[in-house]
Amino acid sequence: MNPVPAHSLLVIDDEPDLRTLYELTLLREGYELDSAGSVEEALARLTERGYSAVITDMRLPDGSGLDVLAWLERHGRPEKALVITAFGSAENAVEALKAGAYDYLTKPVDLRQFRSVVASALGRAGASAQSAVSVAGAPAAAPASARSPGARAPRAGEAGSSHPALHRLAGDSAAMCQVRALIEKVARSMAPVLLQGESGTGKELVARAIHDASPRSARAFIAVNCGAIPEQLLEAEFFGFRKGAFTGAHEDREGFFQAAHEGTLFLDEIGDLPLAMQSKLLRAIQERSVRPVGAVAEAPVNVRIVSATHKDLSAEVAAGRFRQDLFYRLNVIQIRVPPLRERIEDLEAISERVLDRIARDAGVSPAPRLSALALAQLSRYAFPGNVRELENLLHRALALSGGEVIDVADLGLPEAVLDDSQFGSLDMPDSVSLPLVAQRASDADEPLPQDLAAYLDEVERSILLRSLVRHGFNRTAAGASLGLSLRQMRYRMARLGVTEPSGSAGEGG
Incomplete structure (x- = not known):
């Protein structure tokens, strides 16, 4: 393939053979590379210059990959971080994502998946991150390699950092400002997000904002209501199927995971999934591959998972209705969507x-x-x-x-x-x-109205009449004094049965 020298990478691993393998793989992709064998050496390199991304092993002789992540966060550095963990170390992977890693890989590293994850982090998977941002109507950020080593990316809440996708979330309450700040922070990584909130709070709107504010915005956002799919169809709907796999399978069909490839898969009401399907979903998330019903081989997928529930999943885990390991995978970052x-x-x-x-x-x-x-x-x-x-x-x-x-x-x-x-x-x-209503309700001993709607209508009728009398029943002037147009004034008078005496000024004059 043609080299693309726009991105520079720092590879950190204390095993020379593995480091060489990663370097050769990435050099063939056209990246510019530096390498380091320890935390100390890596920080020295990062102090000298900036990179597009940092790829680090979790275990290093003088510390861990988390030390590198902490340094990047502390110095406000814009580099995307990818962490390589030992096989089966789910705790380490989750810890890395919570610490700000864009994504993680497990050993032994699959080189095809390795190339795909690096490309995704740099916006080279499918449509580039730059074109995705342009679609949203905002200027694309300069690549990290073009920034000075001390420069940092804008943070949530700073001037110029708010993504247009967040403007679709109405309201400026403290609770919503916190939700927007979390969305802007998590959108830049691959970390799974769990949206917790009551029914009707707008969890899908938040999930779409996460997708639209991410480098994946040019790709598909696939929303799935896990509680609306019959149990016997779950596997075929999620992973697809091959022709002849079962009665009625007349042709190959892709599932939700394939449809969301390089995009975002939103699993709404995840707590409604039966245990058998939870196990299959966990494997797909861990292995980043799915096997369609009736197929022999698994196919790799690159999907960002955002899930949502109105249930208390920790209580569901305690009751044995939800797998603890799946909850651990999905609940890397939790955003609580507040009730109205x-x-x-x-x-x-x-x-x-x-x-x-x-x-x-x-x-x-x-x-x-x-x-x-x-x-x-x-x-x-x-x-x-x-x-x-x-x-x-x-x-x-x-x-x-x-x-x-x-x-x-x-x-x-x-x-x-x-x-x-x-x-x-x-x-x-x-x-x-509401000064008039407040005045009438100020006396705690005064009986409350039996019909509040009728009571408020009477209050409004009284206000309209007073204004009309004051302006000689000129509806235009009376309405203007109350901040109402002539059309609004007519409507209110008709609804409340307010009539004019004969010979009045009427609409104006």
């Missing part, structure tokens, strides 16, 4: 995003917005179904509302929503200002 009640300050931003999408799909323009009263009522709801429940509620509200503003009555929330026992210690968002 823990990020209620994001409610307005999420609602706007959802309403924009629903209105666009329905061909409605402009997209309606929640009134302050509607937002206040939603903000006091616990949302057991999380963002998915909010989406369903807004779908219904948009269909029922007749104007540009969605009011409390359009939400159609059950009376149980108003039960204080659901709210706990949830606070009203600072952005919601």
Whole structure:
């Protein structure tokens, strides 16, 4: 093949024969190489210059590969790190990934897999990392070899470091900022990620953000609901099958792993997999190869695994329903996706995003917005179904509302929503200002309304009438004083039964 001299690598191994084998393999690929036999020698080389990637054995005479990883992290170096561990040392591999390694290999090293992993780390597998970033609309980063030895890659949270894929996650609460920071950090490696969160929190959206912010973004993102596939079809769906493997197998077909080659495989509701399939999945992850049903040989696959569950997998392991070794492999990096009640300050931003999408799909323009009263009522709801429940509620509200503003009555929330026992210690968002309601509710001894929706309608009707009287029933002026357009004013008056006396000014003049 034609040499590609754009990348320089540092190979660290204390066994001269293995080091020579790695060097010869990589030189044929066109890489520029340096080598070292110890941690001390490796750090001396790294101090002198920068590299595109560092390939290090885990066991070294004066330390370990983790010492090299720690040095790279401490100095903010941009080099991708690949770690070679002894066969069966799953703990070492997981430890290396948690320490920031891009990927790992096990001895004896399969040279074909070795070349593939190095190419993937450098963005040379399939579409380059540079073209993937360009698709996302952001400038590609310069290769590590082009940076000065002391330069470091931008970190999550710094100016210019936020990837466009993260902007799709609505909300600026502390919980969501933490999720974005973790996504940006884990996206650059191959480490398996486990997303933990209640149903409806948006775990697939987080998984897509991890994929889109990674060098694999130009490749496939394959999402699989593990609980929706019949048990007898799991192996064929995951690994594919050969023609004639079973009744109905009329042609060869690839499975989820092959479809996600060089991309990301998202395993949703991983806790629902039966134990027999868990064992086969573990082998595929460890060996990085799959054997289609009816095939004799295994085929290598290069897949990044992101899994998700609403269950407590550690409890499932204790109960014997989930394999401990598979949990250990999947739970290298865990991201907790917070429920909506823990990020209620994001409610307005999420609602706007959802309403924009629903209105666009329905061909409605402009997209309606929640009134302050509607937002206040939603903000006091616990949302057991999380963002998915909010989406369903807004779908219904948009269909029922007749104007540009969605009011409390359009939400159609059950009376149980108003039960204080659901709210706990949830606070009203600072952005919601309801002085009249707050004033009327300030007296703790005053009886609570039996029908809050009707009560709030009466409050709004009173405000509209006061404004109309103040402006001589000029609806344009009255609406403007309340921040409403003429169309919104008409809609509210019609809905609340507010009529004008004869001879009034009407819409304007």
